[in-house]
Amino acid sequence: MAETPVRFGILGCANIARKVSRAITLAPNATICAIGSRSTEKASRFASDNGFPASAKAYGSYEAVLDDPEVEAVYVPLPTSLHVRWAVMAAERRKHVLLEKPVALSVKELDVILEACESNGVQFMDATMWMHHPRTADMKAFLSDPYRFGQLKAVHSIFAYYGGPDFQKNDIRVNPALDALGALGDTGWYCIRAILWAADYELPNTVTALPDPELNEAGVILSCGSSLSWGDGKVATFYCSFLTNLTMDITALGSNGNLRVHDFVIPFRENVGPFYAAANSRFSELSIACEPIPSEHTVMTDLPQEALMVREFATLVRKINANGFKPEKKWPTLSRKTQVVLDAVKASIDSGFEPVKVVY
Amino acid sequence: MAETPVRFGILGCANIARKVSRAITLAPNATICAIGSRSTEKASRFASDNGFPASAKAYGSYEAVLDDPEVEAVYVPLPTSLHVRWAVMAAERRKHVLLEKPVALSVKELDVILEACESNGVQFMDATMWMHHPRTADMKAFLSDPYRFGQLKAVHSIFAYYGGPDFQKNDIRVNPALDALGALGDTGWYCIRAILWAADYELPNTVTALPDPELNEAGVILSCGSSLSWGDGKVATFYCSFLTNLTMDITALGSNGNLRVHDFVIPFRENVGPFYAAANSRFSELSIACEPIPSEHTVMTDLPQEALMVREFATLVRKINANGFKPEKKWPTLSRKTQVVLDAVKASIDSGFEPVKVVY
Known part of the structure; x- marks a missing residue:
């Protein structure tokens, strides 16, 4: 029985988000649920330019994405200096975090993110696509x-x-x-x-x-x-x-x-x-x-590496959200070592x- | 008008000398004239094993090669610690020097060799084949x-x-x-x-x-x-x-x-x-x-790189010996920089x- 695709929210309209949006669409177990930008107009335009499903919501802030109860996981392509703030906030609202690299400006910052993910039971993975x-x-x-x-x-x-x-x-x-x-x-x-x-x-x-x-x-x-x-x-x-x-x-x-x-x-x-x-x-x-x-x-x-990344991440998310699994520690460990x-x-x-x- | 091939003497029966002997034979402007080893028997066997021309002389010492007035240039594949002694002696007897790398154990040693070559007007080149x-x-x-x-x-x-x-x-x-x-x-x-x-x-x-x-x-x-x-x-x-x-x-x-x-x-x-x-x-x-x-x-x-090396070296030697040219400074300079x-x-x-x- 096919499981429900994992519903992704995207924080920001970075150029790399175009590629990863496509990957979420290509991955068989993931779907785009929402995007947030600093203006609703920009978010809407990004959604239509990138062929988002009609059901995807466009928000005028990142918070709105995190507040959306339908969003299960977020992809965070924001500049690195913003990672701690938004990754931690996502984890605190029980959203799984797929975070662009470099994941943080320092291990000290990364540890704040990883601690938030661990204590909230959400999966962390960095977006190093070639691994997949x-x-x-x-x-x-x-x-x-x-x-x-x-x-x-x-x-x-x-x-x-x-x-x-x-x-x-x-x-x-x-x-x-x-x-x-x-x-x-x-x-x-x-x-x-x-x-x-x-x-x-x-x-x-x-x-x-x-x-x-x-x-x-x-x-x-x-x-x-x-x-x-x-x-x-x-x-x-x-x-x-x-x-x-x-x-x-x-x-x-x-x-x-x-x-x-x-x-x-x-x-x-x-x-x-x-x-x-x-x-x-x-x-x-x-x-x-x-x-x-x-x-x-x-x-x-058959699937590009970034879609395989999304598929792997979504598989872990579904195991946690549907089956009560613990987050896979391999991925945060690799991020931290790097x-x-x-x-x-x-x-x-x-x-x-x-x-x-x-x-x- | 074809010029007389440059007559090479080889100091020692190192394994690499087999490859360079072949290269001397392949080069259109070079020929093997003599080989010296610590025993005449070893030198003779090396000559016959490696298809030397019948005219090539086999000597029971390196000195004998340097003393042979027919030898115009020597190829020196001896261990590095012996380079100063034999390269200098060769230069002093007006033999051009094609020297295996590393050319010396230090710049200080190399400078002794290069000084001997320069003051005796002989060409120096190291045997870095890929350059050719x-x-x-x-x-x-x-x-x-x-x-x-x-x-x-x-x-x-x-x-x-x-x-x-x-x-x-x-x-x-x-x-x-x-x-x-x-x-x-x-x-x-x-x-x-x-x-x-x-x-x-x-x-x-x-x-x-x-x-x-x-x-x-x-x-x-x-x-x-x-x-x-x-x-x-x-x-x-x-x-x-x-x-x-x-x-x-x-x-x-x-x-x-x-x-x-x-x-x-x-x-x-x-x-x-x-x-x-x-x-x-x-x-x-x-x-x-x-x-x-x-x-x-x-x-x-058409010619392997080591034969092209020999050809280039022999061209410079012939210019010096037949036409009174000065040795080409490019090659000792590259050796010294390395x-x-x-x-x-x-x-x-x-x-x-x-x-x-x-x-x-």
């Missing part, structure tokens, strides 16, 4: 193969895109009052998550930011990087930026194999995710060639690139 | 394109291969008396060269080694990495290792484009070098896809990962 692509599980299976990949030794991750001069000055993502973490929060979040994912979410001991991050006039990070070390010979580096051409790479090196993916954040094409793997690669006789050549693996998906490392990178930058111990 | 693949020039053309690539912002380079437990203990490349720089000298050399190549050989201001290099029982580096910074927002990182599956990557990020190559040190296949380039990549409407997908470029070569950065990485490791200023 079936490719991600296939890549993980490769990394977990002791023969083909072996022991993880090194990871490098990049997420960068080119914002342009106006973006670098004026975009929300570089506004110190709205998204003070800049490129570290917006793109570094994915790099850190990718590294933790490759390391089975084992936190590094130490984080050391790379020298020479670039800042805009307001002091917000436009590009930066870091090394991470675990003390067992495993190391990672990442680079995140608003100043270079779109690049979304994970390169993972194991004792026996390696893995590369070049579009891990958003696949180049919506219905297929490629990755490249090699195992037991060798120089040929005389070292004039090498084999095997890394092989391409393609993973098809934020802990992100905070350490920021602290290392602020300390002049000193090593910073990672404390969970 | 036509792909390298094609990739450089892409990096130099202001519209397709733009300003270089970040480079990451990896050269790693899996040595296995016996290698990690007993190979020449991890013997403190023979190749004390370990993986940094053997594989890091290529990473550093790749980064400098991408940066048009502009030296970084500062080098900071990554934490947690791995060492063998004798204290020789088995894996390490570093960041490099130029103080203008341009950064680079590299990772080199004997402990992971064969990986040979350059990833270069520009403001407008990016470039990736996965077999830069030794192409997977001898006659073709692929690389991957993207320019002005964008998220699509709704950010549900990205375009363009990086395009593959393949560069064919060694300067390598020394700085080593100094940073030895200092506990402090930033080290790069002084040429």
Whole structure:
């Protein structure tokens, strides 16, 4: 018997909300119930522009969405500085929270959100979409193969895109009052998550930011990087930026194999995710060639990764609301680990690139 | 009118000498004239095993090769700790020097070699083969394109291969008396060269080694990495290792484009070098896809890169010996820049990962 779709409310008309609205519509177990903006007119226009169901309500405030008893879960794409306020308020009104990344400006803030979700029994998940692509599980299976990949030794991750001069000055993502973490929060979040994912979410001991991050006039990070070390010979580096051409790479090196993916954040094409793997690669006789050549693996998906994310979140919500389950702790834990490392990178930058111990 | 091929002597029967002997044979302007080993028998066997011309002489010492007036140039594949002695002796006997990398254990040593070459008017070149693949020039053309690539912002380079437990203990490349720089000298050399190549050989201001290099029982580096910074927002990182599956990557990020190559040190296949380039990549409407997908470029070569290296070296030698040209300074300069950065990485490791200023 099909269960009732989870009814979502959306807080704000951010550009990314267009993509996630579509995902809610595509997910078989979710539906859009309401949207709130600072004006009813704007909310209505967003609803009609994005093909919301006729039943969806348009409100002139975020509170109104939270006050609507039909709304079971909220998607929060507001600027990061507003996350604590609205995520906590949502949790207090027993709305499950799907929160855009970076989830908070600091672990301290995130803990306020997570505490509110836990004490109110609502599910928390951050909107890191690539986690839900079936490719991600296939890549993980490769990394977990002791023969083909072996022991993880090194990871490098990049997420960068080119914002342009106006973006670098004026975009929300570089506004110190709205998204003070800049490129570290917006793109570094994915790099850190990718590294933790490759390391089975084992936190590094130490984080050391790379020298020479670039800042805009307001002091917000436009590009930066870091090394991470675990003390067992495993190391990672990442680079995140608003100043270079779109690049979304994970390169993972194991004792026996390696893995590369070049579009891990958003696949180049919506219905297929490629990755490249090699195992037991060798120089040929005389070292004039090498084999095997890394092989391409393609993973098809009927639903885009963001719809799979919504489906997973809605599944958890339905289990809680209909069957009395407890919220799944995996998702808030991953968010917190990511934020802990992100905070350490920021602290290392602020300390002049000193090593910073990672404390969970 | 075809010029006389340059007559090469080879010092020692190292495994890599088999590959370079073949390259000398393949190069249209070079020929093998002599080989020296610690025993005449070993030298003779090497010559016959590797198809040397019947005229090639087999000597029971390295000196004998240097004393042979027919030998115009020597290829020196000896362990790094022997480079100063034999490269200097070769130069003093007016033999041009093609020297395996790492060229020396330190810049101080290298300067002794370069001084000997300069004062004796002989050509110096290190045996970094990939520099001579036509792909390298094609990739450089892409990096130099202001519209397709733009300003270089970040480079990451990896050269790693899996040595296995016996290698990690007993190979020449991890013997403190023979190749004390370990993986940094053997594989890091290529990473550093790749980064400098991408940066048009502009030296970084500062080098900071990554934490947690791995060492063998004798204290020789088995894996390490570093960041490099130029103080203008341009950064680079590299990772080199004997402990992971064969990986040979350059990833270069520009403001407008990016470039990736996965077999830069030794192409997977001898006659073709692929690389991957993207320019002005964008998220699509709704950010549900990205375009363009990086395009593959393949560069064919009739001669393998090591034969092209020999050809280039022999061309310079013939110009000097037949036409009275001066040695080409480009090659010793590139070697010295690479060694300067390598020394700085080593100094940073030895200092506990402090930033080290790069002084040429």
